[in-house]
Amino acid sequence: MSVPEELYYTAEHEWVAISDATARVGITDYAQRALGDVVYVTAPAQGTRVTAGDPCGEVESTKSVSDIYCPADGEVTEVNPEIDEDPGLVNSDPYGAGWLFKIKLDVGDQLPPGLLSAAEYSALTAAEEQQ
Amino acid sequence: MPDPQSPALRRTPLATVHQGLGATMTEFAGWLMPLRYGSETAEHNAVRKAAGLFDLSHMGELMITGDGAAAALDYALVGEASAIKPGRARYTMICAPDGGVIDDLIVYRLADSEYMVVANASNAAVVAAELAERVDGPDGRGADVKDRTADYALIAVQGPQAAAIVGSLTSTDLDQVRYYASYRATIDGSEALLARTGYTGEDGFEIFVGPQAAAPVWEALTEAGGGFGLVPAGLAARDSLRLEAGMPLYGNELGRDVTPYDAGLGRVVKLDKPGDFVGRAALAERAEAAPTRVLVGLAGKTRRVPRHGYSVLWNGEPCGTVTSGAPSPTLGRPIAMAYVTAEIAAEARSATDGDGRLAVDIRGSAEPAELVPLPFYRRPAPN
Numbered sequence: 001m002s003v004p005e006e007l008y009y010t011a012e013h014e015w016v017a018i019s020d021a022t023a024r025v026g027i028t029d030y031a032q033r034a035l036g037d038v039v040y041v042t043a044p045a046q047g048t049r050v051t052a053g054d055p056c057g058e059v060e061s062t063k064s065v066s067d068i069y070c071p072a073d074g075e076v077t078e079v080n081p082e083i084d085e086d087p088g089l090v091n092s093d094p095y096g097a098g099w100l101f102k103i104k105l106d107v108g109d110q111l112p113p114g115l116l117s118a119a120e121y122s123a124l125t126a127a128e129e130q131q
Numbered sequence: 132m133p134d135p136q137s138p139a140l141r142r143t144p145l146a147t148v149h150q151g152l153g154a155t156m157t158e159f160a161g162w163l164m165p166l167r168y169g170s171e172t173a174e175h176n177a178v179r180k181a182a183g184l185f186d187l188s189h190m191g192e193l194m195i196t197g198d199g200a201a202a203a204l205d206y207a208l209v210g211e212a213s214a215i216k217p218g219r220a221r222y223t224m225i226c227a228p229d230g231g232v233i234d235d236l237i238v239y240r241l242a243d244s245e246y247m248v249v250a251n252a253s254n255a256a257v258v259a260a261e262l263a264e265r266v267d268g269p270d271g272r273g274a275d276v277k278d279r280t281a282d283y284a285l286i287a288v289q290g291p292q293a294a295a296i297v298g299s300l301t302s303t304d305l306d307q308v309r310y311y312a313s314y315r316a317t318i319d320g321s322e323a324l325l326a327r328t329g330y331t332g333e334d335g336f337e338i339f340v341g342p343q344a345a346a347p348v349w350e351a352l353t354e355a356g357g358g359f360g361l362v363p364a365g366l367a368a369r370d371s372l373r374l375e376a377g378m379p380l381y382g383n384e385l386g387r388d389v390t391p392y393d394a395g396l397g398r399v400v401k402l403d404k405p406g407d408f409v410g411r412a413a414l415a416e417r418a419e420a421a422p423t424r425v426l427v428g429l430a431g432k433t434r435r436v437p438r439h440g441y442s443v444l445w446n447g448e449p450c451g452t453v454t455s456g457a458p459s460p461t462l463g464r465p466i467a468m469a470y471v472t473a474e475i476a477a478e479a480r481s482a483t484d485g486d487g488r489l490a491v492d493i494r495g496s497a498e499p500a501e502l503v504p505l506p507f508y509r510r511p512a513p514n
Contacts, residue, residue, distance in 0.1 A: 062367060062371060065438070
C-alpha cells in the first residue's frame, strides 16, 4: 500500500497536496482498496464553501458508498473533469490522475490544522488492519 | 477490514492459495473468504465473457442417508425430493411451519437412499438441526443427517468457457452432465462430484472434492483455464453476477418473514405432492391469497446506486424496500431487486404516465428508476 511522504492525510482516508495556498484532494490508496471499484463520485461544485471535517461529497463503489470529508476550510476552485467520465482513475491512480477537487485554503500559505503526516497515517491504517 | 489472524473465523482448504494470489479477504458468515483478487468488475466481466474460478467451500454440505431419506426430505422440504432421479438436483427451500423461508437449498440425489443438501453458510447449522429434527417426524424414520461441510471443498467454474476448461481435465463426457445434473468424476486425478449448477447466470460447474484435493484441483483448473481467459473471482463478483441473473440471496430477498410466494418462487412449493410437509397448511393458504407485496426488478435512471434497505418511492411516497442493488457491469447502469406493494407494482406496470413517478430514496435524494423484468440478464442461447 502506497503512502507518499510529501502528502498530508485525514483520519477519514483523504490525502491532501498543498502548494500555492491551494489543496489538491483525493482518497488514499488504502481507501480505494477498501472500497473496491469506484463507479461514481460526487464532488463539491466549484465555488462551494467547505469546512474541515464536514462531508462534502461521496465515493460510490460496487459494494458501498462513502462520504468524502473536507480536509480544510476554504473554497472549491476546481473539480477533476476526468473523474465523471472515468471514475476508475480513483482506483488506478489515486494520488495522480484520480484526484477529486482543489480548495483555495483560508489559511493561505500555512498548513491547515488537524492533518496527519505520512508516518501518522501509516500508523493509523496499520491499526485499522489489525481490527 | 477483517483480521486475517482471527482464530474465530473458519478457513477453507484454499485459504493459503488466496493469500498467495493477494486476495482481499472478508468475513462472511463466520468464514474468511476472498472478496476480490483484483478488480471485482473485471472478475464479473470475465465470468460473462470467458470463465471465473470461485472458492465456495463455505457452503454447507449435509448428507441425508437411509431407507427413509426420500420420504424424510419430502416431509422436511417444500419440494418433492422423492421425485428427483439419482444423479439429478433441484433448487428448493426449507420453510418454517408458518411458511417463512429458513433457507434456500440445492438438493442432489446421489443414490436411491443418499441425498446431499447444500445450504447457505450462514444457515448450515440451523438447516442441519432442522433436518435432524424433521427426519424424526412422521414420514422420516430411518434417515440419518450428517453435517459434512468440513469434509468438502467446493470449487466453481462459471462462464461460457467453463465446459472447455473442465472438459480438459476429465474423461467424463460433459455433454452427459446436463444442467442440474451431477456426476461422480475424476478431475485431474482427484475424485470429485461434478455438478452442472451455479449462481451466476452462466453455464458452469460446481466441483465437490475432499479438502486435500482442493489446492491441486484449483491449480489444475487455473493452468487449464489460462488459455481460456479464466480468472479467480471473489464474493463481490459472485454477488453482482447473481443479482444480474435475478437470483435471490438469503438475508436479502429471502428470510423468515418471506414466503417462497412473496419472492416469486412459489413454483418450488409442491402442494400436489402426497403426504404432509412442514409449512404445508400456511403455504397452501398463501398460494390462494392475493399477494400483498411482490419482488420486482428496478433499473436506475441515474448513476447513483440503490442499495439494500433503501426505500422505493411512488409519487414521493414509500411503497417498498430495496433488497439488493449494485451497479451492473453488463447493463452499465444501477440495478436492484425490491419488495413493493402489489398495488403499486400493478399501477407502476400499467401507468403510461409513470415516467418520473417511481424512484429510490438514495440518502435523501429521490433518484428516478423504472420497473424492468427479472432477470436483468439472460445468457445468450448456445450456438
